[in-house]
Amino acid sequence: MLSAIIRRLIHMIAVLFGISVLVFLIFFATPGANPAARIAGRNASPQTIARVERQFGLNKPLPVQYGLMMKKLFITQNLTSFVNLGEKVVPQVFRAAPITLSLVTGAAVIWIGFAVLIGLLAAAFRDTLIDRILMILSLIGISMPVFWVATMANLITQGQFHHSWLFSWVPPLGYVPFNTSPLGWFKALIIPWFTLAILYIGLYARVLRAALIETMQEDYIRTARAKGLSERQVLMHHALRSAMIGIVTLFGLDFGALVGGGALLTEVVFGLQGIGYLTYQALETLDLPMILATVIYASVFVVMSNAVVDILYAVIDPRARQAR
Amino acid sequence: MNNLLEVRDLTKHYTSRHGFAGKRVVRAVNGVSFEIAPGEALGLVGESGCGKSTLGRCIARLYNVTSGSVTFDGTDITRLGGRALRPIRAGLQMIFQDPYASLNPRRRVGEIIAEPLHVHHRGNKAAMTARVASLLSDVGLGPEALTRFPHEFSGGQRQRIGIARALALDPKLIIADEPVSALDVSVQAQIVNLLADLQRDRGLAYLFIAHDLGVVRQIADRVAVMYLGGIVEIGPVASVFGSPAHPYTRALLDAVPVADPALTHRDRIRLAGDPPNPANPPSGCAFHPRCAWATAECRTVKPLLRTLADGRETACHHPLTARVEPADR
């Protein structure tokens, strides 16, 4: 057990190493990205730029710069932004995380709720019109670009219709912290939640329906039916439980990826300054320290959620232990 | 000695990883030695999981061997690899258990049977076509099978295709890994007969792996009984099956649901429990937890194969042929 965890850790570190080196190299391969001229200001003299380069260690060989930056990021944790000098990047990441978490958690509640509902209905009314309609709706959910949905949502709720009774409650874009105003928090997030959830509702409803139908044909379900349980009871108590196993692993991966910054487009369009927005902004301003911090944060989440899912999978489904 | 195949102290260990459970070494085959003479059929029997399939695949060099040696036709093939092994392979072919899995579903039967000929560059196209047709007829299939896909055939027919493929290179030894166990009983006999005919006509040697003792009795000259990675008894079919020396052999025979005049119902012994985990084998004689005659010695000292009076060998501290039956329990 211990050795397996250590192996997993080593693999994780190797992956993170690869990613950070990649980001680092890409940055320095970008012409015009050299922060010295930008830090120095417009039309700075060559001497000033040279001094800035020296001050920020930008004249050192790349591996040394890489090592220094990693040390500042992980050990001393005082890595500061190239753009907003003096701004430490690690606290920024931790400040943005709750916003992303608010967004993703709310969306997750919505998508799981709706997906289970739609999946159950579709499985219960398998091959009827209801099933067809629900599955087509799910397909539409999967097929819409999320930023487009977000833009459309904004167009409707912030544009012409903003002053109609239907959307007059919609607050301006941006995040409201929960402790400032729980209601404001809810109002600010409700549309982003649904926007982000749509894709996953479609995805999970389809997966769940397929899993339910598959499970309903297994022996133990037949036994349950034979015992005289109603179709609804079978579906709710037996089939759903086992079908949810597949959903759990799926959920772990998606949740991890979204918390890690996968909700970038939603955050950008709705002006929610979470991890995705932070990353986006760092990329816009080519702020290498911030990019490194957010990317590594994001990949830690992705890698960890992968690991957690693997463990969960082994715990929930003993058959999987043999298969893996 | 002029043996076609000599296996000495063959050992195969797996390292398996079980997710978060860590590493385990599984001793699938543990120091097995035997030999097969040209034209001879050796049956290899044992419960599933005893390592007999692994042994067969090690000999065919589908798997790498952990230690020991395999000598085929005078050549030590234990450590040969890739290119050097290829000419040897022509003489040593396999038939697999599952006729559904052993044929590539995406390829036509003609291609499947011609594949060995292609790999070994046997003749030109025309010669190959003729050869494939004759192989098909040898195993009792018509030429119309050539352009069909495996899924269009029944299990027995598919096994015939597998046999035709094994015969394509005129091998001296065929390792048949439970070739009939996946088939219907009625079809089993046909295939066994076909194999017996081929042996007779072509002077083939067989390593015939099976858990069905009846089939082995029908085709094999000698038989080896395997338990938990090791051979516990080996000798001529008549004597091993006639008067088993090892309690395990006896238990296997007793499990066969056919009337056997030698044993009354009362006398039959039954195997209790599952075979032990090969990753964690019992001390001493591996069979002792399930053996009715086990003594203190069996629990501590591992018995080695020794030759009994009638020339067969057995690995038991207390062979049945030398002792009275235990009291009825």
Add this chain to the structure above:
Amino acid sequence: MIKRILLLALLLAGMATAQAAPAGYGGTLRMVTVSASGTFDPQVNYTLRYAQLFQMLYDGLVTFAKTGGPKSVTIVPDLATAVPVPTDHGLTYQFTLRTGVKFSNGQPVTTAAVVHSFRRLFKVNSPNAGTWYDVIVGGRRCLAHPRSCKLQGLVVDPATNSITFHLRHPDAEFLDQLALAFAAILPVNTPDHNMGTRPVPGTGTYMVKSYDPSTGLVMVRNPYFHQWSALAQPKGFPSVITYRFGLSAESQVTAVENGQYDWMYEDVPADRLNEIATKYTKQVHITPTNWTLYVPMNVNIPPFNNKDARLAVEYAMNRESTVKLAGGNRLAIPTCITLPPKMPGYSAYCPFTKNPGKHWSAPNWRLARHYMKKSGMIGQKVTVITSLQAPYRQIGVYTQDVLNRLGFKASVKAISPNIDFTYIQNTNNHVQISITDWAQDYPAPSDFLNVLYSCNSFHKGSDSSINISGFCDPAIDAEMSKAELFSLKHPNQADAMWSHIDHQITRRAVAVNLFSFERLDFVSARLRNFQFSGEFFFLPQLAKIKP
């Protein structure tokens, strides 16, 4: 309209100048912008967004008058008692420091603080240390060895509060440069490194209460402030000024419409102009600025090392079309020359149009095709580099279209606005033609012409080579030096010389000047007394908040 823009000037015509009603004091002014703008160190930061704040937080020896209208580009005494006339043929400037002024931390303003502040310019790598302030004797040495910077040219006498600058050569813009936040006087114990996110105490009306680059900043009244000159540092109306970061321009408009903020920094997005002009007409303020959008052509590499090829582009570009891309002729004024209309030395001139004369009227495709044919560059590949931002990207696409119609094989590359500006400057990137802009630092023609077209501004292989065209003519350089010298004593004559230089450079066709921007400010309904300075733009401290 553009992030990169810095200090701009403008002479304002007919801005409302209703003087302050006595009951205008108090309240909170809420400003909003999309993000922070880099370090908060006034001696380093080089952005309009913060210069607008620094003017009410810090003072130099002199400053631009903090008022709306034409007066806003005149220099008035601030921490010095008077604006001196240079002596010693323009080499010596002597000031007297005002007494009784304190920093927001209670420390007194002393001559030692002045010395410290000027030395600090070099120690913190101020962007202009090597371009402006090295004119002070000892400045060159300070640039090379900042740690041991003595700046011998700055001599003070604590007893008489006198401050004397000795320059290496006469510099007509020295006072302009002293009037900017870089030359702010900071406490004597201000550390000699870039202060980053920690605001430094100043002498201004307001002081920073809190600053966080991710959320915003709050400014409150400086308890030690007393008004010594209403023009240099007015008392200010709001009690508190907040600046929120993190709203997109689109959301800023909505928020100002709904009265959640009083003023937005970003330009109103093009598709919202009609909405605000229709529904919020009274909350819109439009003012011209000294800010030109131009298309530099690299005169050192093909195809634009050929003057005929450049002329072809000059004649073909439809200024009116590009104005449309910038939001219409209320927001941009077509031009052919470098200097913007409100800049000293401006005199309208346009040779590249249908009816050459003062103003541009229409493209002249007949001449454009003629020069194109003559250049022999038909079929040449050209890449237009532009930033991704509006309207640059759109103008880039339009330029590409024009180039293709002329017979070039043009493509356009739009890159991140943050790389764009340094990318197009570096000769290593072989940029042939690009879309960019220049805004004044202070109202002096040399800040356009000398900076953008002198040999000194061209550095091979450097990200900081603001002479993007790579144009270098020693004769014109000599004329510019002469004009600069003249502007010390004979400003009117100097303006005529600058105008001549401007037209000369225009005729060399090194860049297509397209238009000069006007600034649109969109404010909340409760904001009164909107004052626009040609130097600092909207002056927050003069705004009155209707309760």
Add this chain to the structure above:
Amino acid sequence: MTEVKQRPAQGYWALALRKLMRNRSAMISVLVLVLIVLSCLSAPWYAKYVSHTNPFQSNLSGTIMRHGHAVEVLGAADNPLKLGIEPIGPSGRLGPYMLGADQQGRDVAARLLYGGQNSLLISSIAAIITLILAGLTGIIAGFFGGFIDAAITWALDALWAFPVFLLAISLSVVLIAHGLDIGPLRLDASSLALPISIIGIIYVPYVARPIRATVLTLRQSEFVLAAIGIGASPWRIVWRDILPNVISTIIVFAPLIIALNLLTEAALSFLSIGVQAPAASWGTIIHDGESLIYTRPLVAIAPGLLIVVTVIALNILGDGLRDALDPRAKLRL
């Protein structure tokens, strides 16, 4: 051989095709896709005979006749301050500016058709790249195992954990600014090859993982052992035995990946790092429409709807292919 049913030999593929042909919704999707592809291919004719404009040429100062009046394509907005410029709105009938103009005064309808060409081209070629790369890495990792597998798995994991958009953005920033210059290979920044290769790379792990798993199983299958027993070389086995059995999985994934690529291309263009102007794709048209959203919302809505329809059709086709070819194939996205 009476056991063999007397009908023509039914190959695996023939069977699958018959199954697919019987799937009504899959066939409707194919029809929709063909229709979309054909209309996009008709773009040059549309531009020439219907819209009468060149959708790649700015038309900032032009006028057209509408209701008997000359109307500016880009006119000053009608407000007291005369502030802002508005492109001409949709005419609503077949002809010039059927869907209105964009900021450059170009015909949106014509651009949609041309943009569709690029979107579909990028998505399909990127999908081919993804599938080939994923097939290769998946097969090599799964078949050869050991160190090669470990290295490939590591690289795939790194690529997987690297946030997709971030990777795309990072690569785009570098590549768009400078183009790509590897030895003799010189890619211009405006080349479609850039978005294609970016999108082609980012989804490799998503496909390579299931393929690797399939190959791992195949590697242990008896017919592969049989091939080893015959003496076939590893490459022969990969080519003859593994690949034919993986290809069906790959084919099932193809429409799904194309659909995913369409969405990705749109997202990248939305972040303005996809197709470079003046070339268009549905994503760049949405991006252009963003800055007109309050005045001319159709510019952003229309390409979005086209994307949705195409992606739905591709997904349904993917479902149909899976039922027909490889019911176990699952793509985790």
